[in-house]
Amino acid sequence: MTQKPDAALTAVFDHIDANRESFLSRVMDYVRYPSISAHDIGIGEVAALLVDMIGQIGLDVELIPTTGHPMVVGRWNKAPGAPTVLLYGHYDVQPPEPLEAWISPPFEPTIRDGRIYARGIGDNKGQHFAQLMALESHMKVHGRLPCNVIVLLEGEEEIGSPRIADFIATYRDRLKADFVVTSDGGMHPSGLPTMTYGVRGIATFELRVRHARRDVHSGNFGGVVPNPIWTLVHLLGTMKNAKGEITIEGLHDAVIPPGALEKAAAARLPLDLPGVMSELGLSRLDAPADRPFYDRLMFHPTLTINGLHGGYGGPGSKTVLPCEAFAKCDIRLIDNQTPADVLAKVEAHVKRHAPEVEFVYGHGMLPSRVPMDTPWAQILRDAITTAQGVAPLEYPSMGGSLPDYVFTKTLGIPAFVVPYANADEANHAPNENMKIDCFYNGIRTGAALLDRLGRPSM
Amino acid sequence: MTQKPDAALTAVFDHIDANRESFLSRVMDYVRYPSISAHDIGIGEVAALLVDMIGQIGLDVELIPTTGHPMVVGRWNKAPGAPTVLLYGHYDVQPPEPLEAWISPPFEPTIRDGRIYARGIGDNKGQHFAQLMALESHMKVHGRLPCNVIVLLEGEEEIGSPRIADFIATYRDRLKADFVVTSDGGMHPSGLPTMTYGVRGIATFELRVRHARRDVHSGNFGGVVPNPIWTLVHLLGTMKNAKGEITIEGLHDAVIPPGALEKAAAARLPLDLPGVMSELGLSRLDAPADRPFYDRLMFHPTLTINGLHGGYGGPGSKTVLPCEAFAKCDIRLIDNQTPADVLAKVEAHVKRHAPEVEFVYGHGMLPSRVPMDTPWAQILRDAITTAQGVAPLEYPSMGGSLPDYVFTKTLGIPAFVVPYANADEANHAPNENMKIDCFYNGIRTGAALLDRLGRPSM
Ligand SMILES: [Zn+2]
Ligand SMILES: [Zn+2]
Numbered sequence: 082m083t084q085k086p087d088a089a090l091t092a093v094f095d096h097i098d099a100n101r102e103s104f105l106s107r108v109m110d111y112v113r114y115p116s117i118s119a120h121d122i123g124i125g126e127v128a129a130l131l132v133d134m135i136g137q138i139g140l141d142v143e144l145i146p147t148t149g150h151p152m153v154v155g156r157w158n159k160a161p162g163a164p165t166v167l168l169y170g171h172y173d174v175q176p177p178e179p180l181e182a183w184i185s186p187p188f189e190p191t192i193r194d195g196r197i198y199a200r201g202i203g204d205n206k207g208q209h210f211a212q213l214m215a216l217e218s219h220m221k222v223h224g225r226l227p228c229n230v231i232v233l234l235e236g237e238e239e240i241g242s243p244r245i246a247d248f249i250a251t252y253r254d255r256l257k258a259d260f261v262v263t264s265d266g267g268m269h270p271s272g273l274p275t276m277t278y279g280v281r282g283i284a285t286f287e288l289r290v291r292h293a294r295r296d297v298h299s300g301n302f303g304g305v306v307p308n309p310i311w312t313l314v315h316l317l318g319t320m321k322n323a324k325g326e327i328t329i330e331g332l333h334d335a336v337i338p339p340g341a342l343e344k345a346a347a348a349r350l351p352l353d354l355p356g357v358m359s360e361l362g363l364s365r366l367d368a369p370a371d372r373p374f375y376d377r378l379m380f381h382p383t384l385t386i387n388g389l390h391g392g393y394g395g396p397g398s399k400t401v402l403p404c405e406a407f408a409k410c411d412i413r414l415i416d417n418q419t420p421a422d423v424l425a426k427v428e429a430h431v432k433r434h435a436p437e438v439e440f441v442y443g444h445g446m447l448p449s450r451v452p453m454d455t456p457w458a459q460i461l462r463d464a465i466t467t468a469q470g471v472a473p474l475e476y477p478s479m480g481g482s483l484p485d486y487v488f489t490k491t492l493g494i495p496a497f498v499v500p501y502a503n504a505d506e507a508n509h510a511p512n513e514n515m516k517i518d519c520f521y522n523g524i525r526t527g528a529a530l531l532d533r534l535g536r537p538s539m
Numbered sequence: 540m541t542q543k544p545d546a547a548l549t550a551v552f553d554h555i556d557a558n559r560e561s562f563l564s565r566v567m568d569y570v571r572y573p574s575i576s577a578h579d580i581g582i583g584e585v586a587a588l589l590v591d592m593i594g595q596i597g598l599d600v601e602l603i604p605t606t607g608h609p610m611v612v613g614r615w616n617k618a619p620g621a622p623t624v625l626l627y628g629h630y631d632v633q634p635p636e637p638l639e640a641w642i643s644p645p646f647e648p649t650i651r652d653g654r655i656y657a658r659g660i661g662d663n664k665g666q667h668f669a670q671l672m673a674l675e676s677h678m679k680v681h682g683r684l685p686c687n688v689i690v691l692l693e694g695e696e697e698i699g700s701p702r703i704a705d706f707i708a709t710y711r712d713r714l715k716a717d718f719v720v721t722s723d724g725g726m727h728p729s730g731l732p733t734m735t736y737g738v739r740g741i742a743t744f745e746l747r748v749r750h751a752r753r754d755v756h757s758g759n760f761g762g763v764v765p766n767p768i769w770t771l772v773h774l775l776g777t778m779k780n781a782k783g784e785i786t787i788e789g790l791h792d793a794v795i796p797p798g799a800l801e802k803a804a805a806a807r808l809p810l811d812l813p814g815v816m817s818e819l820g821l822s823r824l825d826a827p828a829d830r831p832f833y834d835r836l837m838f839h840p841t842l843t844i845n846g847l848h849g850g851y852g853g854p855g856s857k858t859v860l861p862c863e864a865f866a867k868c869d870i871r872l873i874d875n876q877t878p879a880d881v882l883a884k885v886e887a888h889v890k891r892h893a894p895e896v897e898f899v900y901g902h903g904m905l906p907s908r909v910p911m912d913t914p915w916a917q918i919l920r921d922a923i924t925t926a927q928g929v930a931p932l933e934y935p936s937m938g939g940s941l942p943d944y945v946f947t948k949t950l951g952i953p954a955f956v957v958p959y960a961n962a963d964e965a966n967h968a969p970n971e972n973m974k975i976d977c978f979y980n981g982i983r984t985g986a987a988l989l990d991r992l993g994r995p996s997m
Pocket of ligand 1: 175
């Protein structure tokens with residue numbers, strides 16, 4: 082599978098090579114601006130900067146207000162008959178604290194050992210800036226783009242994208258595209274490029290029990306007063322057995338088992354199991370014991386107790402029989418499970434097995450999975466291979482949850498994640514960084530994708 | 540069962556009646572002295588006061604040092620052929636905090652509505668002072684006691700009697716007696732006198748689990764990394780089932796089921812179940828559902844989870860897969876269970892079902908139970924009835940744990956608890972109090988017991 086660039090792309094690659102120093106200094110200028118959504122710092126300034134930047138590249142651009150931070154939307158639609166790609170990213174960054182842990186200040190970008198250090202350089206400014214430079218390079222070299230493009234940059238991703246679902250639903254007509262590419266997160270630790278087809282969903286809930294009005298003495302009341310921790314222990318024991326099987330009735334009903342392509346892709350992924358276990362300090366994997374490693378993260382719902390608390394937790398012992406306890410849980414979802422259905426089934430289970438226990442709905446996010454045989458996957462695969470000289474590792478799914486469903490379910494189009502940052506980007510941590518080579522490869526990958534989408538062979 | 544006082548006792552009762560004001564002012568003087576074992580305040584002074592007081596009454600008295608606070612031991616053994624009763628109490632008190640919650644200052648005894656308010660008046664100074672006044676009254680009226688007496692007053696009861704077991708074992712020859720009476724705690728809320736034949740023992744332990752080296756993200760690692768809370772849930776589920784049955788192998792082996800007398804006594808005890816449940820805010824009793832109320836507290840071991848903690852416990856949700864969790868538990872023991880045997884069985888169970896879980900030994904105390912048909916019980920019953928005009932409620936056991944085994948097992952003699960304080964004495968709390976009538980009834984009861992022990996008919 083050799084993917085040689087055509088002449089049009091070669092010209093763009095040459096432009097990129099010739100402008101490396103300029104791109105580097107411009108991205109460093111960009112991350113100098115804080116845009117901390119959690120603290121509402123610098124959001125408006127950076128959004129305005131982006132509007133200006135995207136306009137300068139030659140796209141139509143608008144700042145669409147929401148009840149929170151505005152969405153920046155750029156658009157180029159002058160390639161009739163060519164496909165439309167939606168490039169999603171986010172312009173807000175994590176708070177930089179603790180400041181004293183940074184070797185160079187978070188908003189004074191600094192180069193050390195071939196990496197740019199700055200808050201937001203990897204997550205996500207350096208990555209969507211690379212996409213913008215790919216657009217700019219095509220425009221500068223050819224005066225046009227090979228395909229239609231929508232750029233969507235959110236300002237609230239780091240506070241959980243509270244308005245993205247509503248926004249996409251509201252503006253679905255203006256966001257019509259053939260597929261979505263998100264460049265965020267890190268590549269494989271080996272440096273190999275990756276592309277991801279899906280995410281697990283999530284549904285959270287809490288179980289609360291109170292029996293007596295107050296804590297009592299275990300001697301004076303042990304045997305008489307019910308213990309809420311025992312109530313939770315016995316209820317939870319009916320929800321997942323010691324073999325690791327979730328036993329909530331109906332919970333798996335909607336699960337679509339992985340197809341042959343997904344299974345084969347998961348089996349092909351590189352794995353250093355002893356390395357993973359030693360890094361985590363594990364002597365075994367979670368039950369069930371017989372599941373392949375990546376299957377555990379991609380093809381099965383999980384029921385995690387995030388926390389369980391009741392009674393005495395201090396030093397030594399205390400002969401208390403506590404009056405209340407709670408457990409916070411999350412369930413990771415697999416297509417086609419939905420938070421609403423799954424939580425209804427958990428609630429029904431709780432009502433049936435322990436009606437005394439209060440079931441409290443948490444939040445939810447739908448899962449998302451793109452079929453691995455979609456033609457857009459082949460285009461993306463080709464572009465990555467052309468730009469980086471090596472085929473990407475392909476992840477049928479991530480273990481975590483992102484609102485990809487807003488693209489795959491609300492817009493009804495495939496959505497892929499193609500990270501440009503190095504695996505050790507230290508996002509959300511001090512000394513966040515992006516390798517300069519990764520940044521350039523990102524620009525090349527973006528450029529190759531645009532080029533590939535403009536070729537009639539598709 | 541009318542118990543008329545004989546002439547000798549009538550004379551003592553008359554003396555008590557004639558000296559009510561003096562006894563009252565003397566007990567108020569006594570509780571004016573703080574003796575807070577937890578803060579090591581005033582212990583030596585009160586111990587010296589007691590030595591003086593007991594000597595004045597006419598007993599041999601010694602202050603026996605321990606590695607902690609000294610034991611005060613009084614002795615009168617000039618009734619050859621008559622039985623010996625050991626009267627146990629404690630001269631230390633709880634700290635009085637929070638001071639602002641006291642209506643009158645804790646160490647300025649004050650009378651309101653027929654009650655003396657002061658720290659230690661009920662627990663335990665007023666009660667053992669009543670015993671001393673019973674001794675004094677006999678001495679004043681008859682110049683002698685009707686039986687042999689050992690008075691043992693401890694100075695560390697409120698910090699858990701850490702040295703009583705060693706002390707009793709070391710001095711067992713000097714503490715030879717026929718039986719023990721402890722006047723501590725409260726009577727029945729109705730005001731009826733009570734006598735108690737036993738206590739449950741206790742054994743505490745902790746279960747600790749750690750899987751990964753650090754907390755991880757439930758999306759990135761859910762399904763891969765084992766969850767220590769689930770490990771505890773499943774282990775605990777093998778230790779007690781949802782029906783409330785403890786399922787630790789061998790745990791019940793040593794349990795002696797209650798005899799007919801005990802069962803009948805428990806069934807005779809007054810019970811306002813709706814009142815108990817409403818005061819505690821309960822909608823049901825603990826499982827198993829079919830056990831009589833008092834049986835639950837007296838005749839069955841319990842396995843209480845005092846606390847279970849792991850993972851996130853703050854507001855909202857957090858998608859964490861925690862790396863460690865622990866549970867603190869206590870088991871209340873029934874004769875002839877021992878902490879050593881019970882904990883060995885729990886440890887073996889844990890090793891068998893969840894070898895990853897660390898089992899940590901806590902502390903233990905043997906249970907104690909006196910056969911209800913011992914002749915000393917009849918003597919005590921008679922004395923209480925004579926002094927208070929009504930037969931006592933008889934509790935085969937308390938639910939809680941006190942070191943009565945030092946008498947019943949180390950000394951090998953029956954030990955009874957006969958509380959003199961009102962049920963709402965507010966021990967360990969602000970506004971601790973004792974009804975003046977209870978105080979006088981205590982002196983009468985002590986006096987009647989001494990008298991009864993001197994009567995040849997026994
Ligand atoms: Zn982020
Ligand atoms: Zn006490």
